[in-house]
Amino acid sequence: MLNDVITIKEHHTQAAELVFEKISQKIDKKKYIIAIAGEVSSGKTTLAYLLGRMFKIKGIPSKSIDLVDFYKVPPLERRAWRQKHGISEVGVEEYDWELIEKTIQSFLDSKKMTMPQVDLHTDLVDEVTTDFKDIEVLIISGLYAFHCEHIDYKIFMELTYRETYENQKYTGKEVMDSFRNKILEKEHEAVQSQKKMADYYIDFNLFLNSYHL
Amino acid sequence: MLEDVLLIQDKHREAAAVIVEEILNNKKDKYIVAISGESGSGKSELTHVIAKDLRKHGIFAKPVHIDNFYNTLPLERTKWRMDKGIENVVGLNEYKWDEINRVIDDFKNDRTSTMPCVDLVTEQIDQLTTNFKGIDMLIIDGLYAINTDGVDLRVYIELTYHETKKAQKDRGKEPQNEYRMRVLEQEHQQVLSIKPKADLFVNIDYQVVRAHHD
Numbered sequence: 142m143l144n145d146v147i148t149i150k151e152h153h154t155q156a157a158e159l160v161f162e163k164i165s166q167k168i169d170k171k172k173y174i175i176a177i178a179g180e181v182s183s184g185k186t187t188l189a190y191l192l193g194r195m196f197k198i199k200g201i202p203s204k205s206i207d208l209v210d211f212y213k214v215p216p217l218e219r220r221a222w223r224q225k226h227g228i229s230e231v232g233v234e235e236y237d238w239e240l241i242e243k244t245i246q247s248f249l250d251s252k253k254m255t256m257p258q259v260d261l262h263t264d265l266v267d268e269v270t271t272d273f274k275d276i277e278v279l280i281i282s283g284l285y286a287f288h289c290e291h292i293d294y295k296i297f298m299e300l301t302y303r304e305t306y307e308n309q310k311y312t313g314k315e316v317m318d319s320f321r322n323k324i325l326e327k328e329h330e331a332v333q334s335q336k337k338m339a340d341y342y343i344d345f346n347l348f349l350n351s352y353h354l
Numbered sequence: 355m356l357e358d359v360l361l362i363q364d365k366h367r368e369a370a371a372v373i374v375e376e377i378l379n380n381k382k383d384k385y386i387v388a389i390s391g392e393s394g395s396g397k398s399e400l401t402h403v404i405a406k407d408l409r410k411h412g413i414f415a416k417p418v419h420i421d422n423f424y425n426t427l428p429l430e431r432t433k434w435r436m437d438k439g440i441e442n443v444v445g446l447n448e449y450k451w452d453e454i455n456r457v458i459d460d461f462k463n464d465r466t467s468t469m470p471c472v473d474l475v476t477e478q479i480d481q482l483t484t485n486f487k488g489i490d491m492l493i494i495d496g497l498y499a500i501n502t503d504g505v506d507l508r509v510y511i512e513l514t515y516h517e518t519k520k521a522q523k524d525r526g527k528e529p530q531n532e533y534r535m536r537v538l539e540q541e542h543q544q545v546l547s548i549k550p551k552a553d554l555f556v557n558i559d560y561q562v563v564r565a566h567h568d
Contacts, residue, residue: 193476194475263409271481
């Protein structure tokens with residue numbers, strides 16, 4: 142995403158440090174893939190950013206991709222599309238998994254890749270071309286990131302959709318109404334179904350910020 | 355710029371509101387705004403808030419960050435500047451102005467354009483391809499942005515690096531060392547030469563003030 146704004150809070154940094162330590166022990170190859178799945182506005186992008194910075198400090202080049210860039214229907218048309226096709230079409234199948242797989246394969250093969258990139262100022266889809274040659278770690282964040290192939294480490298971020306509602310209102314990313322609420326409920330179900338696959342589970346609601354499953 | 359960190363405060367929102375009003379009063383098709391200011395003065399923040407505000411008025415504005423157009427690669431820049439001498443090379447000529455002008459021309463002519471885009475985590479230069487059709491405005495931000503040809507509104511943020519030293523440290527964007535200080539001082543000197551081109555100033559209290567051209 143271009144022109145996204147993240148707010149880094151203490152709990153994000155703490156969580157990132159814990160996850161980074163775990164991954165550092167596990168990482169055993171030159172092309173390592175981390176997936177961050179979880180609820181809307183749960184801090185996936187923020188965690189991805191912080192992990193990227195930590196890898197950079199260790200001299201390990203990493204690249205973040207956000208699955209929000211890989212929707213089949215572009216942002217400005219999505220709402221109308223969803224209204225037309227109904228709530229049953231909301232979910233995993235809304236993403237271009239073929240293109241996501243192609244991106245992951247380009248990373249694994251150290252090749253160049255052109256991917257979609259949503260500009261949050263214009264809500265239009267740009268394209269970004271990147272060279273994966275020297276990139277050793279790929280960080281994939283997105284609601285359904287565990288659906289990707291070749292993932293080595295899976296992080297799940299918890300949040301109830303009620304809180305999501307409050308968060309979204311705050312960040313002003315989406316127009317809120319009952320239809321949007323139904324979408325969130327549907328997404329919430331699909332997101333939660335991935336939870337069992339997680340290697341690491343983060344729940345900022347708990348007294349302990351995060352723990353290992 | 356990919357993976358940039360922004361700290362948006364009320365002062366940015368307030369200054370942006372005044373600038374947006376100025377833009378709306380003078381608006382025309384394919385309008386270009388430029389925002390100059392030293393490192394840490396809040397260019398990116400101001401650009402972000404202005405673009406968001408314009409969107410509320412139904413205007414699609416695309417930001418272009420001049421820092422994506424350096425002649426040197428991010429990972430090689432420090433050594434290059436040291437080898438050539440900071441006082442000799444840090445300045446307007448560090449940027450690919452012909453490429454910046456090409457992007458502006460693509461914007462003016464509704465073309466699809468490909469431009470460099472630095473990923474601040476990998477420090478690699480990606481290529482960004484965008485279609486300027488349907489984009490109403492361009493907001494160019496960068497130290498020397500107001501020096502660009504064909505700009506309709508030039509904004510200059512007067513905060514110098516002396517005033518923003520602390521803010522820079524908080525953002526952790528660049529290491530604070532002697533080299534960095536010499537670069538900032540040289541940039542401070544260089545940017546003064548283009549300051550008279552400004553139409554609007556954002557002063558050190560972040561108030562927007564109109565320039566008096568005699």
